Amino acid sequence: MAPPLRKSHYMQYRRCPKAFEYAYIIRPDVEFAKSSAADVGTEFHNRAQEVFNKFDINVARSLVSENVPKYIRSLMPESTDELDAMFWNFANHEARRFTFGKDAGYTVEDMQKYFIPVEQELAINWDGLQFPLQGHVDRIDRMKRTNCYCVTEYKTSKKLNIPELRKETGFYANILNHTNYLDMPAHYWSVYDPRIDQFHIERFSPMTLRAVDNGLQKLFNKISAGGPFPRKITPLCLWCSYDTECLWVNDDVDTHELPSELISKKENKKSSGSKNEV
Numbered sequence: 001m002a003p004p005l006r007k008s009h010y011m012q013y014r015r016c017p018k019a020f021e022y023a024y025i026i027r028p029d030v031e032f033a034k035s036s037a038a039d040v041g042t043e044f045h046n047r048a049q050e051v052f053n054k055f056d057i058n059v060a061r062s063l064v065s066e067n068v069p070k071y072i073r074s075l076m077p078e079s080t081d082e083l084d085a086m087f088w089n090f091a092n093h094e095a096r097r098f099t100f101g102k103d104a105g106y107t108v109e110d111m112q113k114y115f116i117p118v119e120q121e122l123a124i125n126w127d128g129l130q131f132p133l134q135g136h137v138d139r140i141d142r143m144k145r146t147n148c149y150c151v152t153e154y155k156t157s158k159k160l161n162i163p164e165l166r167k168e169t170g171f172y173a174n175i176l177n178h179t180n181y182l183d184m185p186a187h188y189w190s191v192y193d194p195r196i197d198q199f200h201i202e203r204f205s206p207m208t209l210r211a212v213d214n215g216l217q218k219l220f221n222k223i224s225a226g227g228p229f230p231r232k233i234t235p236l237c238l239w240c241s242y243d244t245e246c247l248w249v250n251d252d253v254d255t256h257e258l259p260s261e262l263i264s265k266k267e268n269k270k271s272s273g274s275k276n277e278v
């Protein structure tokens with residue numbers, strides 16, 4: 001059976017088919033060291049999950065609105081300045097949601113249903129496909145008025161890329177809506193970034209879901225057909241883990257035609273005598 005295709009593979013394919021080929025076909029077993037930014041992201045995800053595991057609706061309801069953020073912050077540990085700021089942003093964001101529900105007259109049962117996520121850090125699979133799909137959803141919330149669910153991503157970047165996030169969450173909705181993890185469809189997606197305290201929510205358009213379906217089908221066809229995947233040379237190559245192998249030691253690449261930033265990177269590498277990173 002083919003190895004599972006994860007969301008990161010799909011997004012990588014969209015960014016550069018060649019990078020996908022390295023990650024999924026040529027070197028599927030190579031793991032790259034995680035950056036410190038990734039560690040911060042993982043820590044935030046873990047602590048956010050803990051908040052809802054420990055959250056006591058009755059305690060929060062007994063507090064005046066101003067004290068709800070402090071209560072939520074108290075459910076997360078003391079931390080470094082960077083994470084502390086993110087935890088406070090998250091606490092304020094969730095306190096706004098809680099207070100909105102309370103002011104709208106939500107009962108304890110309503111809060112349990114609509115304030116507490118129905119799933120967190122959920123591993124999902126869609127087996128039985130030619131290439132099984134696999135994902136890990138940060139959070140799923142039940143929507144109050146529309147009998148459906150919302151798939152939520154946490155990001156800890158400095159800027160949100162909404163068009164890309166539509167596709168990322170569409171990948172999850174594609175799995176959720178074709179399997180039986182949920183008893184209602186996932187019609188909405190949202191993202192929260194505690195670093196910049198930005199929240200975005202919208203309904204999936206049929207066009208987005210169709211584009212994800214078509215993109216995956218195209219990818220399945222390409223893998224089945226075999227042969228090399230095309231390069232998509234952009235300034236992002238500067239941060240690509242496969243750049244040495246892809247661009248600098250391949251006879252089929254005319255290095256003179258590459259963007260000048262990439263050529264200087266190569267020159268810098270040569271002069272510093274750095275090793276192949278792949």
Ligand code: SF4
Pocket residue numbers: 016017018019020231232233234236237240241242243244246247
């Ligand atoms: S170096 Fe550029 S073209 Fe090559 S795999 Fe990476 S992103 Fe794609």
